[in-house]
Amino acid sequence: MNADARIAVDAMGGDEGLAVMLAGVARARRRFDGMRFALVGDEAQIRDGLKNHPNLTAASSIVHASEVVGSSDKPSQAIRRAKKTSMGVAIDLVKRGEAAAAVSAGNTGALMAMAKLSLRTMPGIDRPALAALLPSLGRTDFVMLDLGANTECDARNLVQFAVMGAAYARTTLDLASPRVALLNIGTEELKGTDEVRDAAAALRDATHLPMTFAGYIEGDRLSFGDVDVVVCDGFSGNVALKTAEGTARFVGDLLKRAFRSSLRSKIGFLISRPATELLRGHLDPNNHNGAVFLGLNGLVVKSHGSANEVGVAHAISVAAKMVRDDLTRRITDDLAHFEQEAVA
Amino acid sequence: MNADARIAVDAMGGDEGLAVMLAGVARARRRFDGMRFALVGDEAQIRDGLKNHPNLTAASSIVHASEVVGSSDKPSQAIRRAKKTSMGVAIDLVKRGEAAAAVSAGNTGALMAMAKLSLRTMPGIDRPALAALLPSLGRTDFVMLDLGANTECDARNLVQFAVMGAAYARTTLDLASPRVALLNIGTEELKGTDEVRDAAAALRDATHLPMTFAGYIEGDRLSFGDVDVVVCDGFSGNVALKTAEGTARFVGDLLKRAFRSSLRSKIGFLISRPATELLRGHLDPNNHNGAVFLGLNGLVVKSHGSANEVGVAHAISVAAKMVRDDLTRRITDDLAHFEQEAVA
CATH class of the missing domain: 3.40.718.10 (Isopropylmalate Dehydrogenase)
Structure with a gap:
């Protein structure tokens, strides 16, 4: 894996809370050497949670976001305050090239809407x-x-x-x-x-x-x-x-x-x-x-809202493998060969 | 069960053939005392098949139908020759009050179309x-x-x-x-x-x-x-x-x-x-x-196309219980109480 590659994790999304997200990240960290993380969410809470995961401290940076997208928020509402939410900030890190992928366990509709608006769809999709x-x-x-x-x-x-x-x-x-x-x-x-x-x-x-x-x-x-x-x-x-x-x-x-x-x-x-x-x-x-949004100019992985620590680690591994395989570029290349005939 | 109640069985429908249908009927017959059957389909084939099921001979009559609805026939095509098919004749027996229910393992779309056309939907449905x-x-x-x-x-x-x-x-x-x-x-x-x-x-x-x-x-x-x-x-x-x-x-x-x-x-x-x-x-x-078509003025049960003898017997038992419970009248009464407000 590229030494610069890091994964942005929406630390606040999901039904199970910050502790499970961090435990999942820590577990994935042990599997992927050189993997780094941007943990997005409430800075004080994340700093506090990291005390239980010394293996994450050196590999992580905290990116503060003051708000969280609720599980019943309408996508249209969530989008309006995207830049303040942990989900929106995680996606924005991918857009700005500061992270190679984003992982969130939050509201699927909001994640889809934000990812589409921010990263845009691939040509022909x-x-x-x-x-x-x-x-x-x-x-x-x-x-x-x-x-x-x-x-x-x-x-x-x-x-x-x-x-x-x-x-x-x-x-x-x-x-x-x-x-x-x-x-x-x-x-x-x-x-x-x-x-x-x-x-x-x-x-x-x-x-x-x-x-x-x-x-x-x-x-x-x-x-x-x-x-x-x-x-x-x-x-x-x-x-x-x-x-x-x-x-x-x-x-x-x-x-x-x-x-x-x-x-x-x-x-x-x-x-x-x-x-x-x-x-x-x-x-x-x-x-x-770990489900993948296909068709975007950037990698976004949805972790199940009720996934446990093992599940979160698996979703992060899915993202890590896609980064390692340079999936977005490979799919874009693949589509470029065939889109004009296929997507009629 | 009403001594006059009999169930019309489309003996030709389904992927497993006549032998499995008859074996299923024979099995159901052993469970429901006094149940009688109208076996609908090719008379010679059914007569031949009945030799393996002596317990059915006295309880059954054969109603000849020369054609069979194929599993890939369009409902619109099947309807045009309904009166010649084993499926259509079985439903017609229910319409004319000569059978209390019909059971078929044939093409679901054709069964639905024929049953709706012949038996009509309940008021408000x-x-x-x-x-x-x-x-x-x-x-x-x-x-x-x-x-x-x-x-x-x-x-x-x-x-x-x-x-x-x-x-x-x-x-x-x-x-x-x-x-x-x-x-x-x-x-x-x-x-x-x-x-x-x-x-x-x-x-x-x-x-x-x-x-x-x-x-x-x-x-x-x-x-x-x-x-x-x-x-x-x-x-x-x-x-x-x-x-x-x-x-x-x-x-x-x-x-x-x-x-x-x-x-x-x-x-x-x-x-x-x-x-x-x-x-x-x-x-x-x-x-x-044994799935039931609800909302018709008559009982029609769909047996899975690939059901075995046990499955066919179960579908026939579903029909027999509905006949015993006088389900069509009970649902009609039930709906009559509520349809005007509910089905707005």
């Missing part, structure tokens, strides 16, 4: 999208977008998301021609909304792009490694992502109940515990935390 | 919705609708789904004032689409209805017993339902891999097997199969 790498039974994780930044999307947005998602998969998953599918409620051509069908028609014709369009995918096949990139509007993407998280927890709870149901099953549980612990780790959303 | 009872950690299952009948919905549709879903929960779950929530991508008032926000405003004002409006619910809370009825458009509902099914299977597969990962965990698995088998049964979608 109308709207940024929130993307994440999610676990599957396939050889690699898969990319899913949009996960909630754009409640409603037209066919043109969906096509752009496909192009950006494929570029992200090429750079982070090292795939030459990622398999891209549109999320739909059936696999036959005539299924779904006009937007989804029109996007499919455009992608079917775009055979010059370095991706393999794989048609539609339904919710029950997401985790099975059939495709590398899943494209959808932010409403259904957010519903799918959260339903998957909730169902994994639901099954885990049922499993716990099942293991507790008899002495015999309790004994079986104790014996097989190392295996089930591995599974628990694999499914814990904290181990997949 | 613009569009029927597909509803199912889904498992949760709460005291009872919960009702979710729409699961795929209406790809796009306006606020008025969503309000009507809430009223129908609440009526279904009152009659099938025996709840006086079901807790009803709208599926959304956040719980704050300003989240989501205009349609969802407008529906929320209408439901918040409808305090005279025998339901408790609980605001928004996110995908990660669906299975935790927070609410009794979840209302959404058919696109996101179908995505959520299928994502939940797929995630449960994904976790099951990971668990299998984990148990196989060492001798120790294999032994633990064998010991706790009765508990994990119980869990497997609880999560198998076949044990929750």
Whole structure:
């Protein structure tokens, strides 16, 4: 990693508070050598919190911001006082080249609005999208977008998301021609909304792009490694992502109940515990935390509002890897080769 | 059950073929005393298939239909030849009072279109919705609708789904004032689409209805017993339902891999097997199969296209219980009390 690279962290955002954010940063710091941080927020509180993390003191500078974006603030309101908020100041550090990426666990809508206004979208992209790498039974994780930044999307947005998602998969998953599918409620051509069908028609014709369009995918096949990139509007993407998280927890709870149901099953549980612990780790959303805004002239990572210390550290690692891989430039280059034909 | 009540079964629909449909009917027959069936489809094939199910012969009559609706037929095409298809004839038996309910595993869009055209919607209802009872950690299952009948919905549709879903929960779950929530991508008032926000405003004002409006619910809370009825458009509902099914299977597969990962965990698995088998049964979608079209003047149940014998039997049991409970009349009565104020 570039010795000058530092990551701006909105230390005040998120439901879990400053202490969890700082603990997450400290944990990530131990993993990435030479990583430095701009901790943005209330200076006195951050200075106080840093006493628990001596490994951060030398690697961090504090950038004061007096206000915090609330979880129910409207994006339009948040934007007006952006320059006073920890979220807005963190993004501004990226814009001014003083940080290589920004990480925030605050209000998604406000983060999207501020990031778009400050960093602007890449050439050929109308709207940024929130993307994440999610676990599957396939050889690699898969990319899913949009996960909630754009409640409603037209066919043109969906096509752009496909192009950006494929570029992200090429750079982070090292795939030459990622398999891209549109999320739909059936696999036959005539299924779904006009937007989804029109996007499919455009992608079917775009055979010059370095991706393999794989048609539609339904919710029950997401985790099975059939495709590398899943494209959808932010409403259904957010519903799918959260339903998957909730169902994994639901099954885990049922499993716990099942293991507790008899002495015999309790004994079986104790014996097989190392295996089930591995599974628990694999499914814990904290181990997949950190969604990326694709399509901006700068790196912004959204950490889940309720992520714990492990989750925050993971989101920061996502940002650190993108900085190391110079993701924005690589996606811009990738899009430049294909945008004129693809983004019609 | 009324001695005259019989259920019309589209014996030809579904991906698994006639043999699985008949095996499912035979299995359901063993559970419901006095239940009779009209088996609709190719007479020679059905007669041949019945040789394997002697318990069905006396309880069934065969109603010949020469054509089958294909899984990729457009609803508009299917409707034109409805009277020749097994699906259309099964629905027609309900319309003419010769069957108390129809069950089909065929093309959802065609089933919806045919059922709506033939049976018509209840007074005050613009569009029927597909509803199912889904498992949760709460005291009872919960009702979710729409699961795929209406790809796009306006606020008025969503309000009507809430009223129908609440009526279904009152009659099938025996709840006086079901807790009803709208599926959304956040719980704050300003989240989501205009349609969802407008529906929320209408439901918040409808305090005279025998339901408790609980605001928004996110995908990660669906299975935790927070609410009794979840209302959404058919696109996101179908995505959520299928994502939940797929995630449960994904976790099951990971668990299998984990148990196989060492001798120790294999032994633990064998010991706790009765508990994990119980869990497997609880999560198998076949044990929750059978979605109901609410809002029609007649009972129509959709069985999943890939349901096995157990799943088909479950869908038929859903129909049988609705017939026994006289669900259509009870929902019509329930709606009549409230429709004028609610469906504004």
